């Protein structure tokens with residue numbers, strides 16, 4: 001790994017020479033330290049480059065228009081992270097309450113993961129996907145099968161490189177097993193943005209609108225948590241959509257949709273419908289999986305067993321990976337390979353990513369991630385309930401209900417200036433998502449709670465000055 005030079009800066013070519021001004025705190029468990037404007041001059045220089053070369057639809061342009069939406073002018077540029085801390089290009093230190101989109105569950109750059117990556121990097125960097133499997137990939141299959149067994153015997157695996165790929169592999173598997181082309185998914189669901197996954201994603205209309213003509217009609221949507229009777233009627237006949245439904249795809253708790261927990265018994269009702277009508281039930285556990293909700297799989301919260309499951313995010317410990325897991329009798333629908341796999345990719349089962357994932361799973365077991373998630377939930381509820389801020393979600397996947405559309409982005413901007421990284425969630429942007437590395441220290445967590453309380457009070461005061469003077473007193 002590159003080390004800072006004697007001025008405390010990393011130097012890389014090409015690109016701006018100075019990427020980091022201060023590199024002193026190595027621990028990962030420190031409180032925030034923000035010393036200047038955000039972003040600082042080094043961050044601005046990086047974002048200038050980004051704005052010139054990245055598609056305007058991605059980072060830079062969005063942030064530069066963000067002033068009107070209450071975001072800071074430009075995003076900070078991350079240059080380093082450890083534990084629950086992230087450092088930006090100007091040496092400001094933050095506490096990350098997002099785990100980088102739910103990835104860094106065991107903390108950023110966990111030493112066991114970086115050691116596994118380093119060791120593997122000099123052994124075998126690249127394998128040959130489906131043709132010549134590598135040893136790390138095979139080991140990972142075994143480890144994943146052990147975990148998948150707990151979700152209901154899901155012991156066979158297809159690997160990929162992202163959550164969206166995992167969802168697509170899961171949908172292909174389910175479609176082969178169901179032998180019917182239609183898929184039922186749910187409003188507010190987020191399953192990724194590649195074409196196959198986007199067909200199922202119904203998070204916000206503008207994510208789909210420009211491409212809707214290319215998304216096909218095989219996926220139909222109903223409201224998340226709606227009356228199971230309606231779902232049963234919907235899947236009952238081809239008359240409803242011209243494609244008979246063979247697959248139900250669902251997040252057991254919606255993540256980007258706003259940490260939405262379905263009504264008690266709803267997932268079990270889906271299971272019952274699938275059993276009765278011989279449909280395949282796919283759980284998208286890309287976000288919820290691997291301990292985040294307080295159980296290894298969110299499906300276990302209600303004791304419901306999916307037939308197929310998509311996994312991603314935290315599995316790679318920070319490296320990109322996705323996996324579809326299924327019961328052997330469901331996976332058998334692929335048949336035997338005829339020499340050329342009809343589902344594969346160049347980097348399938350990449351050995352470095354597989355080594356990182358193996359190390360991550362081992363660390364997760366050692367830390368008892370589900371227990372840490374439950375502990376975080378209890379602390380969050382205890383803290384915010386007396387202040388009248390409703391908390392939803394489960395385990396380490398929580399949302400604070402701020403009560404007005406767009407409020408979360410403004411609170412996010414305030415918190416960033418205090419050194420805490422959060423994300424808005426929910427279709428209306430009224431939910432402040434809390435999905436931190438579950439290893440964050442109590443001091444980091446408590447400081448974050450105080451900062452959030454102040455930021456929410458300030459937001460309320462600005463939105464409604466009279467009410468807030470009375471309401472925001474703890």
Ligand SMILES: Cc1ncc(COP(=O)(O)O)c(C=O)c1O
Pocket residue numbers: 101162163164165167190191192193251255256284285286287288312313
């Ligand atoms: C539930 C769920 N499924 C799928 C995805 C897509 O994963 P990726 O962004 O790795 O493609 C996400 C991403 O946030 C997700 O939350």
